[in-house]
């Protein structure tokens with residue numbers, strides 16, 4: 413098996429108009445890695461995810477997925493290459509049923525003849541299977557986030573990018589979602605990049621953490637080390 417990182421971000425810089433939102437950001441995520449991206453409001457976390465999936469243009473730098481340069485590919489190609497993005501709030505369509513939302517996610521699958529994925533996602537998320545015919549509007553916040561993750565998995569991604577899945581969720585539900593990510597990795601071999609404001613929670617479930625500060629990498633390292641590092645916690649993580 414290749415020891416090269418599955419996702420490799422090299423010197424990525426991105427702007428919003430004249431404002432530089434990311435400066436020279438580099439990050440390597442190994443196969444089956446769980447990586448947290450942390451930082452205060454406006455640090456550049458969402459811009460990083462959007463630039464990885466081609467929703468926002470990179471000014472310079474490169475993004476490699478499985479050694480393939482995907483930096484300038486249009487978003488639909490990025491997704492079929494294996495990068496799935498769950499935006500902040502999840503982006504499920506509340507008027508549609510659970511099943512319809514999931515089937516929409518399947519439209520992004522590289523091989524659409526593959527019919528196994530829907531049953532697999534149902535098996536991974538029993539609460540969604542029970543609510544398969546209900547509209548997403550009837551789901552709780554945690555179930556909606558689960559549906560958003562399930563929908564992204566319908567594309568059979570190699571790497572799942574999640575933007576603040578804990579937003580608006582109760583602490584108990586947040587823990588369930590974080591634990592779910594670990595279970596998914598164990599059961600499906602998924603690789604995850606988790607953007608979070610909840611730094612303590614995210615570091616407790618990931619292997620690696622990266623802290624952005626005003627668009628630059630302030631520090632990074634093993635998650636347990638960052639959790640234990642008082643200076644990093646005080647300077648960047650607010651706990």
Ligand SMILES: Nc1ncnc2c1ncn2[C@@H]1O[C@H](COP(=O)(O)OP(=O)(O)OP(=O)(O)O)[C@@H](O)[C@H]1O
Pocket residue numbers: 428429431433451452453454455456457458459460609
């Ligand atoms: N559409 C936009 N137009 C102009 N500036 C933007 C836009 N989106 C983000 N920015 C700016 O880019 C910087 C990074 O924003 P970004 O949303 O990536 O941060 P974030 O870390 O995701 O913050 P949050 O924790 O609030 O979600 C901020 O200075 C922000 O004001």
Ligand SMILES: [Mg+2]
Pocket residue numbers: 457458459500
């Ligand atoms: Mg954000």
